[in-house]
Amino acid sequence: MGRTLAEKVWDDHVVRRAEGEPDLLYIDLHLLHEVTSPQAFDGLRLAGRTVRRTDLTIATEDHNTPTLDIDKPIADPVSKVQLETLRRNAAEFGVRIHSLGDVEQGVVHVVGPQLGLTQPGTTVVCGDSHTSTHGAFGALAFGIGTSQVEHVLATQTLPLAPFRTMAITVEGELPEGVTAKDLILAIITRIGTGGGQGYVLEYRGSAIRGLSMEARMTICNMSIEAGARAGMIAPDRTTFDYLQGRPHAPQGADWDAAVAYWETLVTDEDAVFDAEVVIDASELTPFVTWGTNPGQGAPLGASVPDPASFEDPQERVAAENALKYMGLQAGTPLREVKVDAVFVGSCTNGRIEDLRAAAAVLDGRQVADGVRMLVVPGSVRVALQAVEEGLDKVFTAAGAEWRHAGCSMCLGMNPDQLAPGERCASTSNRNFEGRQGKGGRTHLVSPQVAAATAVLGRLAAPVDLSSNVAVEV
Amino acid sequence: MEKFTTHTGRAVPLRRSNVDTDQIIPAHWLKKVTRSGFEGGLFEAWRKDPEFILNQPERSGATVLVTGPEFGTGSSREHAVWALQNYGFQAVISSRFADIFRGNSLKNGLLTVVLPAETVERILALTEADPSAEVTVDLEAREVRAEGIAASFELDENVRWRLLNGLDDISITLQNADDITVFEQTRPTFKPRTLPVL
Numbered sequence A: 001m002g003r004t005l006a007e008k009v010w011d012d013h014v015v016r017r018a019e020g021e022p023d024l025l026y027i028d029l030h031l032l033h034e035v036t037s038p039q040a041f042d043g044l045r046l047a048g049r050t051v052r053r054t055d056l057t058i059a060t061e062d063h064n065t066p067t068l069d070i071d072k073p074i075a076d077p078v079s080k081v082q083l084e085t086l087r088r089n090a091a092e093f094g095v096r097i098h099s100l101g102d103v104e105q106g107v108v109h110v111v112g113p114q115l116g117l118t119q120p121g122t123t124v125v126c127g128d129s130h131t132s133t134h135g136a137f138g139a140l141a142f143g144i145g146t147s148q149v150e151h152v153l154a155t156q157t158l159p160l161a162p163f164r165t166m167a168i169t170v171e172g173e174l175p176e177g178v179t180a181k182d183l184i185l186a187i188i189t190r191i192g193t194g195g196g197q198g199y200v201l202e203y204r205g206s207a208i209r210g211l212s213m214e215a216r217m218t219i220c221n222m223s224i225e226a227g228a229r230a231g232m233i234a235p236d237r238t239t240f241d242y243l244q245g246r247p248h249a250p251q252g253a254d255w256d257a258a259v260a261y262w263e264t265l266v267t268d269e270d271a272v273f274d275a276e277v278v279i280d281a282s283e284l285t286p287f288v289t290w291g292t293n294p295g296q297g298a299p300l301g302a303s304v305p306d307p308a309s310f311e312d313p314q315e316r317v318a319a320e321n322a323l324k325y326m327g328l329q330a331g332t333p334l335r336e337v338k339v340d341a342v343f344v345g346s347c348t349n350g351r352i353e354d355l356r357a358a359a360a361v362l363d364g365r366q367v368a369d370g371v372r373m374l375v376v377p378g379s380v381r382v383a384l385q386a387v388e389e390g391l392d393k394v395f396t397a398a399g400a401e402w403r404h405a406g407c408s409m410c411l412g413m414n415p416d417q418l419a420p421g422e423r424c425a426s427t428s429n430r431n432f433e434g435r436q437g438k439g440g441r442t443h444l445v446s447p448q449v450a451a452a453t454a455v456l457g458r459l460a461a462p463v464d465l466s467s468n469v470a471v472e473v
Numbered sequence B: 001m002e003k004f005t006t007h008t009g010r011a012v013p014l015r016r017s018n019v020d021t022d023q024i025i026p027a028h029w030l031k032k033v034t035r036s037g038f039e040g041g042l043f044e045a046w047r048k049d050p051e052f053i054l055n056q057p058e059r060s061g062a063t064v065l066v067t068g069p070e071f072g073t074g075s076s077r078e079h080a081v082w083a084l085q086n087y088g089f090q091a092v093i094s095s096r097f098a099d100i101f102r103g104n105s106l107k108n109g110l111l112t113v114v115l116p117a118e119t120v121e122r123i124l125a126l127t128e129a130d131p132s133a134e135v136t137v138d139l140e141a142r143e144v145r146a147e148g149i150a151a152s153f154e155l156d157e158n159v160r161w162r163l164l165n166g167l168d169d170i171s172i173t174l175q176n177a178d179d180i181t182v183f184e185q186t187r188p189t190f191k192p193r194t195l196p197v198l
């Protein structure tokens, strides 16, 4: 019987398989950041172990880094200690690191792909759930906990429980103004935050094949929000073109050998998935979340749902809690929901294409009075590219704040946070209670919707901006 | 890791679904570089409410958390497991756990027990009605017991063996270090390396 993409990559990395034991898998690339690694390095030190493969390991600083005044000492002493700990550990164990101020610094899931380190058919791990991002290249990529970080540092392997496979087939074409973000939000709402549990998702179909690498990363990034182990997309010409010429992409004869291998990384025609979901792309519209988990979403044209409309009692209670936390009334059209802040950035939507999309909407327009808009590039490289294209000028001319690269308001570990009760349209991936700051309220949106929302001061799509005047609601 | 064989304790019934790791331990606590001292951050936002179940005096000293489905969704932060353990929890019972959280818990000896939703409901009801009710999580017999309830649960045999013996994964893997070396010799040359490109 044929095999799926995920099974092929898995099989190619089995170091040891024995009855009654989980498979021991080899890890091709281990990404580190400051938050989930200190206790792992401590563990190594305590046991007198070393990093087995420093040449397959790389660290960057992202979660704690400030996005203003980066040339000054870090104001928060606790963040400072954590960043210094990573620097010390990297030096002691011989791991390459890109610290704040370095041209390769940025959000770990933006940095790996742009360096060309994330490649088809590799296994990629990081102590970070959004490692699923790298699956966009046909890599088997998943987030791990700190104990596993230590395990990979020490052995370059992981014992892993078997997975199931789910095909998410998206056929047709995404309508004008509908993006990868809308698609993945719609998928999560459809299958639920636990719908992908135990599965590696493979996104396939004509709509997926038509997407850029950046859009594919947006989709795979949020696989974890459906509870999945990982998300993957088969590599193709788009993938190879993105990789070719990047600093760590193979060269010469190695490139040819690599492409020959990568071309085999497709699900066989006769392979069988354990589950399948089919989605018609042409039916999608801009999608936003109204609740406090990424599965609580609806089309922008819809209204805040009535909790009573949920059949499942757990979902009903969850919706009641969510509306209370979010300060929303059932039945309110989503387009009437006013925001205080807009955040464009994160490993979901902080790449150059996302900034271009947001800038295109903002160009010649103004951020609404009373709305604060933060634009945080996913990496220094993205920032440099944006500056070269003049996007930073578009943002600042519109009244948005152009910041330095990092995770920033995606999780508010640095000073970029919402105040209690503040409402934000955010291009990030999690709308959990307090995620963007204590008491903050998050609506997940695409970069286009974020920009249109900033202009009108309420949830909106670019089509609502026929003129620069706020449409009456 | 400490061995886990069997544990009996009073419970905290937390009747919520989708308890994400940002609720279990908010991000600002993640700046700590140790594995201990997270108890103060456990459910920090909810604990501000005096009515919150964890704040009820009769729940103090409880060691078993009983909760709704999709517990531990979200971030991969192992700090969520440490926070639960630092606070004193030894076992968590739910009908569904997020994968990464579950993996993290079992690596630290926090036993996450999956039971059918109806059984979880019964334990919730029992422990809500009677704060002094004891719940036993018996890993040897793979069974959860409480007044009027005896429910067996599944757990991967290998994981169970590691927990019962308090074994650490890294030492087990290193016993097979030769397999790793052999595998490394067959890795294609085109595989990426992180060494700086000059």
Ligand code: SF4
Residues within 6 Å of the ligand: A062, A063, A107, A108, A109, A128, A130, A346, A347, A348, A406, A407, A410, A411, A428, A429
């Ligand atoms: S941008 Fe957000 S989701 Fe991505 S790694 Fe940073 S904190 Fe995590």
